[in-house]
Each structure stands twice: as C-alpha cells, then as structure tokens.
Amino acid sequence: MGIVFNKGGLFTTVQDYGRMGHQNLGFHVCGVMDRHSYWVANLLVDNTDREAVLEFTINGPTLYFTSDTVICITGGDFDPKINGESIPMYTAVEAHKGDELEMGFCRSGTWGYIAFAGGLDVPVVMGSRSTDIKCKLGGVEGRPIKDGDEIAFLSNVKSLHLMKERKLESPDYGSDVVDIRVTMGPQDDHFTEEGIDTFLNSEFSVTSQCDRMGYRLEGPVIEHNELGADIISDGIAKGAIQVPNSGQPIIMMSDRQTLGGYTKIANVISVDIPKVAQCRYPQKIRFSRVSVEEAQRIYGMERERLRLLNRRFIKKSIWHRLFNRWNM
Amino acid sequence: MAIEYPRILPTGDRALTVELGNEIDEHINARLMGLIKILSAERIKGIEEFVPSFCSVLIHYNPAILSYTKMTEIVNRAIATPVQEGARHKRVVKIPVCYGGQFGPDIEDVAEHAGISVEEVIKIHTSEPYLVYMLGFQPGFPYLGGLDERIYTPRLETPRIRLEAGSVGIGGAQTGLYPMESPGGWRIIGVTPVRCYNPDKDVPIPYMAGDHIKFESITKEEFEELRKLDLDGGYNFEVTE
Numbered sequence: 179m180g181i182v183f184n185k186g187g188l189f190t191t192v193q194d195y196g197r198m199g200h201q202n203l204g205f206h207v208c209g210v211m212d213r214h215s216y217w218v219a220n221l222l223v224d225n226t227d228r229e230a231v232l233e234f235t236i237n238g239p240t241l242y243f244t245s246d247t248v249i250c251i252t253g254g255d256f257d258p259k260i261n262g263e264s265i266p267m268y269t270a271v272e273a274h275k276g277d278e279l280e281m282g283f284c285r286s287g288t289w290g291y292i293a294f295a296g297g298l299d300v301p302v303v304m305g306s307r308s309t310d311i312k313c314k315l316g317g318v319e320g321r322p323i324k325d326g327d328e329i330a331f332l333s334n335v336k337s338l339h340l341m342k343e344r345k346l347e348s349p350d351y352g353s354d355v356v357d358i359r360v361t362m363g364p365q366d367d368h369f370t371e372e373g374i375d376t377f378l379n380s381e382f383s384v385t386s387q388c389d390r391m392g393y394r395l396e397g398p399v400i401e402h403n404e405l406g407a408d409i410i411s412d413g414i415a416k417g418a419i420q421v422p423n424s425g426q427p428i429i430m431m432s433d434r435q436t437l438g439g440y441t442k443i444a445n446v447i448s449v450d451i452p453k454v455a456q457c458r459y460p461q462k463i464r465f466s467r468v469s470v471e472e473a474q475r476i477y478g479m480e481r482e483r484l485r486l487l488n489r490r491f492i493k494k495s496i497w498h499r500l501f502n503r504w505n506m
Numbered sequence: 507m508a509i510e511y512p513r514i515l516p517t518g519d520r521a522l523t524v525e526l527g528n529e530i531d532e533h534i535n536a537r538l539m540g541l542i543k544i545l546s547a548e549r550i551k552g553i554e555e556f557v558p559s560f561c562s563v564l565i566h567y568n569p570a571i572l573s574y575t576k577m578t579e580i581v582n583r584a585i586a587t588p589v590q591e592g593a594r595h596k597r598v599v600k601i602p603v604c605y606g607g608q609f610g611p612d613i614e615d616v617a618e619h620a621g622i623s624v625e626e627v628i629k630i631h632t633s634e635p636y637l638v639y640m641l642g643f644q645p646g647f648p649y650l651g652g653l654d655e656r657i658y659t660p661r662l663e664t665p666r667i668r669l670e671a672g673s674v675g676i677g678g679a680q681t682g683l684y685p686m687e688s689p690g691g692w693r694i695i696g697v698t699p700v701r702c703y704n705p706d707k708d709v710p711i712p713y714m715a716g717d718h719i720k721f722e723s724i725t726k727e728e729f730e731e732l733r734k735l736d737l738d739g740g741y742n743f744e745v746t747e
Contacts, residue, residue: 201557203711204645303705313645313686315705364515364523410528411642413557413564415521437559437642445518473519474569481570506570
C-alpha cells in the first residue's frame with residue numbers, strides 16, 4: 179500500500195522538517211524549502227508538524243496509488259490532476275487505489291508539496307526522513323525520485339472526518355515585487371551606512387541561480403566598510419543573507435553548508451522564508467527591517483493560527499491529543 | 507573600532523550568535539567549548555542545537571518557547587559562570603593513516619617543499635595531537651589547529667575532482683582529512699582505512715569540536731586489515747581522555 183512513480187519528475191525528493199541536532203558535526207539540515215506549505219499540507223490531512231512529504235519543482239512527478247489514502251497538495255501551482263481531472267490545491271482530497279495523480283509544469287511559485295495522510299514510510303536517518311542529496315542520506319536511497327520508485331504509507335487512511343471543511347485559500351505567488359522582512363545582523367557592522375541603505379531601499383532580482391542550497395540575487399552593490407566581506411567562519415541560519423565581496427546577496431536555504439566565511443548582513447524572518455522559497459526568476463525582492471522581538475511576535479501569530487486550525491480538525495480523543503501535537 | 511567580547515548577535519528570529527573573540531586561538535576555542543558545555547548541561551527547554559565554529563557559536567532555539575530577551579539572559583548568565591579548570595579534559599581520538607605511496611601522491615612534494623625526507627614528514631605529522639576547532643564543509647570535516655610550520659605546503663593549483671574518502675592532506679597551514687569522497691585542493695599525504703563518516707552508527711563521526719586528533723602511521727598490510735575490520739563493523743576508534 180502506497181505509491182508508485184510513473185515519472186519521478188525533474189527533482190522530486192522526500193523532505194520533512196529537517197535533520198536537526200547534527201550541524202555541529204557538519205550535517206546539513208535539509209528539510210522542506212517552504213515550511214508554511216509543508217505545514218498546511220500536513221495539517222489538512224491530520225499529520226503531525228514533522229511528517230515527511232514529497233517536494234518537487236519545475237516539472238512535478240506522476241504517480242499512482244496502490245491503496246486508498248487522503249492527500250493534500252500545496253505550494254506552487256503544478257496544475258494537479260487525478261485520472262486527467264483537475265483537483266483543487268490546499269484541499270484534502272481522497273485518492274483511491276489505482277488512481278493516477280499527475281503534476282504538471284509549475285505555473286506559479288517554485289516548490290510543490292504533497293502530504294499523504296499518515297505519512298511516508300522511508301527510513302528515519304539521524305532523526306529525519308529528509309533527503310540529503312550531497313551526503314546521500316535519508317529519503318529514497320538519499321537521491322531524487324526516479325521513474326519506477328515505490329514508497330509505502332505508514333498507515334492506511336481511507337477518509338477523514340470534516341472532509342468538506344478541509345480547505346484553505348491558495349496563496350498568490352505572482353507579484354512582481356515580493357516584500358521580505360528581515361532582522362539585521364549578525365554582521366551588519368561590516369557594511370557602510372550607504373551599504374545598509376542600498377540593501378533596505380533597492381529591489382533585488384531573483385536570478386536563475388537558485389537551488390536548495392541558496393538563492394542568488396542581483397541588484398545594486400551592497401557596500402562593505404573597512405572590515406570587509408570575509409569573516410572567520412561561523413554558523414549559518416536558514417534565511418541568512420550572505421553578502422560576499424561582490425556585494426550581491428545570497429539567501430541561504432535548506433541545503434546550506436553549516437558554516438561559512440562571508441558576512442551576513444541580515445536574516446529573513448521565519449514567516450517570510452517560505453515566500454523567498456517560492457520566488458522565481460525574474461521576480462524581485464524588496465527587504466524591510468523588523469526587530470527580532472517583532473519577528474518573534476509575527477511567528478507566534480502564525481503558529482497560533484495553524485494550531486487553531488489543527489485543533490479544529492483533530493478529533494478530540496486522547497490518542498490524537500498525544501500523538502498529533504503541533505508544537506511547531 | 508574596538509569591539510568588546512563576548513558579544514551576542516541576533517541571527518534571525520530563531521538563532522543567535524555568541525562571539526568570544528575574532529581570532530583563531532586555542533584558548534578562545536576552549537572557552538567556547540566550556541560555554542557550550544555549561545548551556546548543554548542545563549538542558550534548557552527550547553534550545554535546539556549548538557553549532558560551534560572557531561571563536562563563536564550559533565545557538566538555535568524555538569521562539570515559541572524562548573524569546574530573544576530570555577535567550578540573551580540565559581547566555582549572559584552562562585558566560586558569567588566560571589569554568590572549572592578540572593572540567594577541561596583532553597579527549598584524543600587516534601586515527602590510523604597509511605602515508606605515502608599510492609595513498610599519499612603529494613607527500614614527496616610536501617617533503618621537497620620542506621627540504622626534508624618523506625619519513626620526517628610522517629614523523630612530524632604524527633608527533634602531536636591536533637585540536638579540532640570545528641567541523642564543517644562536509645559532515646565530519648575537521649578544521650585542525652597545530653600543524654608544524656615545517657610542513658606548511660601551499661594547496662594544489664588545480665584542485666582534484668575526486669578524493670577518496672579518508673584522504674589526509676595539508677592545505678597551507680592547515681591539515682585535516684576528507685571523511686567523504688569529494689573534490690579538494692589539499693596535498694594528499696595519506697589515507698585512513700577506517701570510516702570517519704558513518705551515518706549508520708549511533709555516533710556517525712568519531713570526534714567533535716574541542717577534541718584532539720592524533721594520526722598514527724600504519725603499514726599497507728595494517729591498512730588492509732583495518733579496512734576489512736571497519737567494513738565488518740568491528741573497528742572502534744582508540745580514544746584517550
């Protein structure tokens with residue numbers, strides 16, 4: 179019982195929250211690029227906030243079901259179809275044994291997600307099911323999905339209660355300029371006042387050099403002061419905005435290296451990292467600064483919103499209370 | 507512009523960086539390890555992980571449990587806690603290496619550059635334990651301090667596309683090993699037959715930042731024996747504390 183891939187798609191991997199707790203040894207965190215879409219997909223099919231999903235880009239996979247399940251597709255618009263008929267995104271949908279699910283080309287956004295009720299049965303490696311392509315860890319043999327691959331489900335779910343209510347609005351990824359909030363630092367003291375000004379008052383184009391490691395942007399040169407662009411290597415958080423000597427920013431994403439030797443002018447706030455992830459060439463990004471306290475308040479609101487939704491769907495049994503906690 | 511250390515730098519809304527200095531120095535690194543030890547021992551709910559580097563540590567935390575203000579309080583309190591000298595012990599992990607020949611294609615360059623024999627290069631390289639300042643670049647890649655100046659050797663002009671897992675090399679004033687197959691520009695002087703990267707083990711990497719690594723010269727025969735032992739799952743690293 180599970181899924182079989184007719185087509186793996188261009189770059190489809192199993193991802194979850196990420197492989198945390200081993201960065202001190204140099205292991206990349208990996209995990210989904212867009213945590214918001216990931217959480218919403220899992221939430222609508224009653225999964226936990228750490229369950230593994232499929233992530234894909236540009237050209238999604240085609241697969242068929244060898245048993246019944248409930249799925250939810252979120253993220254970029256890949257025009258999903260079951261047996262040739264369009265199905266809604268951001269909605270829990272029942273899929274039956276023998277059905278064929280086809281994801282097309284990405285029409286907006288960059289990354290798509292499919293959550294399966296009960297989750298995907300791939301081995302947990304060092305606390306996570308996320309695929310680490312570079313280290314060949316996790317997911318399906320540590321690599322992207324190929325034609326013919328099979329993945330089993332962790333449990334058999336034919337339907338969920340309140341099926342009709344399990345839907346949310348799809349986000350709009352189409353705006354020409356995307357507003358992204360950041361907290362300044364850790365190395366904002368390596369930039370001139372003009373440099374900071376350029377960073378906060380310009381538009382930066384998303385280039386075609388974007389992958390799971392990082393997004394390269396292009397815009398006016400962000401000027402360093404005499405302290406320069408190189409630092410003694412230190413840890414890199416997700417969403418860190420590195421500015422090397424070129425003055426062109428790079429936003430560090432899920433597969434980033436754990437350590438790096440370039441100045442980081444600012445860090446994208448948690449709630450806006452998914453928006454960065456869904457950007458694509460030739461969209462533009464405009465940065466604005468908020469305090470860390472404000473960023474944490476915004477994250478708290480988002481967390482509360484998702485937890486409320488989760489409580490609405492989850493049956494109020496002790497079992498569910500125990501095993502379906504949304505700590506985020 | 508005089509900067510006072512230690513200092514805490516915001517790093518997004520779910521991490522912060524604590525800097526204890528801005529130089530690569532054994533004492534600063536030791537203080538850093540002490541700080542991490544104090545904070546880990548407290549088992550504070552909401553602190554997710556510590557990512558140490560040469561002279562700073564990135565601390566990941568869950569903002570739903572700990573606010574930035576609360577985190578800075580916790581870190582400042584830990585910084586003010588005196589480190590007991592006795593608590594600092596030296597953990598040394600021994601790593602067997604077969605030097606030269608097919609395993610160390612660049613060892614003669616290193617010897618020539620230093621104006622000494624290959625035997626002397628091996629003797630120097632295995633004489634003292636090296637401090638593991640941090641791990642990064644790839645899982646288990648140690649940034650080691652303490653290489654003897656006599657065998658400093660510039661990196662290759664053109665990096666190799668593929669280095670065997672376990673390759674031990676010298677790059678400028680640094681020495682270290684590549685736990686995984688990878689490209690690399692260091693001068694390769696030997697290979698260890700045992701895996702320093704093994705995700706199937708409970709402890710996937712045998713050393714951590716703050717430990718020491720001591721290389722030991724082995725023969726080709728010992729190399730084959732140890733490789734077999736390691737692949738059978740029977741090899742345990744020799745550790746002295």
